[in-house]
Amino acid sequence: MSNPLNFPTGAAMVAGVVGQPIHHSLSPFLHTAWIRHLGLNAVYVPFGPKDEHGFERLILSCRTNGVRGLNVTAPFKEIALKLADSYSDIAHNSGSANLLTFDDEGHIHADSTDGHGLIRAFALQAPACDLTSGAVTLLGAGGASRAVVASLLRLGCNDVRIVNRTVARAEELVFAFKDKVTAYGLTDVEKAFAGSVAVINAASGGPLPPLTGLDQSACVMDMTYRPLKTAWLQAAENAGLGIVDGLGMLIEQARPSFEAFYGVAPDEAQDVRRLALNFLGEA
Structure with missing residues (x-):
């Protein structure tokens, strides 16, 4: 049976962003726009643990529940690096990570795209x-x-x-x-x-x-x-x-994250900046 509206099914690829506070994050809008444009069976959702303990519990859960990865924002970037099993040179030099990916064995890799x-x-x-x-x-x-x-x-x-x-x-x-x-x-x-x-x-x-x-x-x-x-x-x-402006940085740091989560790069031809400006009321 076809899925013409691209609604996620039980096989959807899942990723998200985690921070505190998280309600203001534009990342779900950007990633969802790319997902819909490419017609992927995927979702990108926000997580807002109250503290580092809650963050650690979330990461532990993600090791085994099929989540592809997480973008990490304040105040959890430093602990994200500490919880990883491996990390890129740039994440190590940065002393923090804004990108965690999980493989099928629950291995966590940390990177920094900021x-x-x-x-x-x-x-x-x-x-x-x-x-x-x-x-x-x-x-x-x-x-x-x-x-x-x-x-x-x-x-x-x-x-x-x-x-x-x-x-x-x-x-x-x-x-x-x-x-x-x-x-x-x-x-x-x-x-x-x-x-x-x-x-x-x-x-x-x-x-x-x-x-x-x-x-x-x-x-x-x-x-x-x-x-x-x-x-x-x-x-x-x-x-x-x-x-x-900061929107350009946000969009460009999100592109490699999206590819790491879903295995395909966002379409460069899609004017996601214009969509974001409209969403922010800045157009």
């Missing part, structure tokens, strides 16, 4: 910005920053600068990577900006510094995608700087 998503977003939205041609400055020293640092160094960037309110937290990244990474406090932000080809906001909150000291050719990115164009990005655009 840095890949960021680099692809720059390539698509600011193709003239060569991230290896000068310093790249990150605001914030959390897990997202570490994943981006690992990917920037892998790309060939020789000067990564971390600006954080608590300098000791930024220095932890310097210690983790040993070379080509420098820590700055908020009082030295202009020094960090000087000569930067790109400034990336990876901070979870708080006021952002003015964009003084940046060259006119620099690009500015904000990992936030709600709103799509934050006040900080608007200020950068008003100053004549190139901008990259």
Whole structure:
């Protein structure tokens, strides 16, 4: 019997995203759009365990219940790496994982696609910005920053600068990577900006510094995608700087995850960004 509406059946491939909070995640929308476009017998669902104990129980269950894999978001990325049986080099260097896949024997493999998503977003939205041609400055020293640092160094960037309110937290990244990474406090932000080809906001909150000291050719990115164009990005655009939004990073980090879950890449011809903008009310 045919299944013309592509409703999932008992043989559906199952994957999802896990975080806390999770209700705001756009990942289910993106993956479901790709699933429907390709006509796959698959589902992608959100999970919201209350704490690390709940997360560990979920992962234990996924070892044996046929789930293909999970995307992992805050605050579980670091423990996701610790629970894995194997991991990619980039996940190891990032100290966290945003992608877990499960094989038929219950083996868990960890990977990190956040840095890949960021680099692809720059390539698509600011193709003239060569991230290896000068310093790249990150605001914030959390897990997202570490994943981006690992990917920037892998790309060939020789000067990564971390600006954080608590300098000791930024220095932890310097210690983790040993070379080509420098820590700055908020009082030295202009020094960090000087000569930067790109400034990336990876901070979870708080006021952002003015964009003084940046060259006119620099690009500015904000990992936030709600709103799509934050006040900080608007200020950068008003100053004549190139901008990259967080939606591009989200979409591009999701593509390799989708292929890992379902064995097929999303259709590049499908304009999933336009669909997401409509869904967010940003069109």
